[in-house]
Amino acid sequence: MKEKIYEYDSCGHRLFSSLTQCRRLCGFNEEFYHIPRDAGDKFAGRGGKVMTELSKRIYTGVLLVFAITLSIRIHAVSFILLITLINLLALLEFYRLFRSSTQTPRVIAGVALSFSLLVSLTLFLTNVSGWKIMLINIPVAFSIFIIELYSRSNAPFHNLAFTFLGIIFITIPLCFFISIAFNRGSQWSYEFQIPLGYFFILWAGDSCAYVAGKTFGRHKLFKRISPKKTVEGSIGSLVASLLVAYITSLYFTSVDESTWIGMGIIIVIAGTFGDLIKSMMKRSLGVKDSGNMLPGHGGILDRFDSLLGSAPFVFCFLALYPIA
Numbered sequence: 001m002k003e004k005i006y007e008y009d010s011c012g013h014r015l016f017s018s019l020t021q022c023r024r025l026c027g028f029n030e031e032f033y034h035i036p037r038d039a040g041d042k043f044a045g046r047g048g049k050v051m052t053e054l055s056k057r058i059y060t061g062v063l064l065v066f067a068i069t070l071s072i073r074i075h076a077v078s079f080i081l082l083i084t085l086i087n088l089l090a091l092l093e094f095y096r097l098f099r100s101s102t103q104t105p106r107v108i109a110g111v112a113l114s115f116s117l118l119v120s121l122t123l124f125l126t127n128v129s130g131w132k133i134m135l136i137n138i139p140v141a142f143s144i145f146i147i148e149l150y151s152r153s154n155a156p157f158h159n160l161a162f163t164f165l166g167i168i169f170i171t172i173p174l175c176f177f178i179s180i181a182f183n184r185g186s187q188w189s190y191e192f193q194i195p196l197g198y199f200f201i202l203w204a205g206d207s208c209a210y211v212a213g214k215t216f217g218r219h220k221l222f223k224r225i226s227p228k229k230t231v232e233g234s235i236g237s238l239v240a241s242l243l244v245a246y247i248t249s250l251y252f253t254s255v256d257e258s259t260w261i262g263m264g265i266i267i268v269i270a271g272t273f274g275d276l277i278k279s280m281m282k283r284s285l286g287v288k289d290s291g292n293m294l295p296g297h298g299g300i301l302d303r304f305d306s307l308l309g310s311a312p313f314v315f316c317f318l319a320l321y322p323i324a
Helices: 019-026 039-074 076-098 107-125 131-149 156-180 193-216 231-251 257-285 300-320
Strands: 220-222 226-230
Touching (some): 039 193, 076 156, 076 300, 107 131, 107 156, 131 156, 156 193, 156 300, 193 226, 193 257, 231 257, 257 300
Antiparallel strands (some): 220 226
């Protein structure tokens, strides 16, 4: 009985039904062109896995877009709850990444300080309390040093450093982002247009950076830190962000067109550096993703790194630039 041999096209379809047919059509020699019987199955398995990951990425992305858009649009309370949830999940993820045998970030103390910062800022921005409410954060922050003083740790300042680094890396940028959502003036009021437009620009930039990088990417942007990022992807991100910023300015008129364009530029540049800094952190820890909470996207830090990197700079831009 003749040994069957199969060749497969790019879609995994069998092209030849027997060794004889293979020889007749192509002159193949089985000693040099033997193809395993399960080659097509393996190929199909890999393709199925890629499609599964892509499907997960799309489904998770759609759910995120829906949840974030709805939370920002409904009310100030839902917006604050959204940011508080992002802060909590990102902070827990950060502390888990840096926990080791030589250092232990103070998770409960760090989360308490982050909530203190977010709550006191919200009370001030919503006119529930004056600016003095922010002073409560001083004793809360100092209490972390006292906790460490009594912990008898072998590396107390390593613990303190990573505890406060989480606050600086995550909570402080989110405080700036919350402040962006409130109109400045004698009476602070919630305005959904700027934070929602901000996310529109972020999403457009991230999506087009991925597509442009996959399609046209030839020149590495920062190979040592993030080998997959390309100059072409960054250019695509900038073009898409500016286009969406302009379109957003036509419908969201709380700020003028030039302000939206300026925000788009800052979001892309600062967001890219925020992404690279997060990549540097993961590379130093030897991990691919910061977590697995978001199927197809990785962790919370993977998804919101551009927001964390750009929010303080956008806030400064809006505070200093004369808004029409």
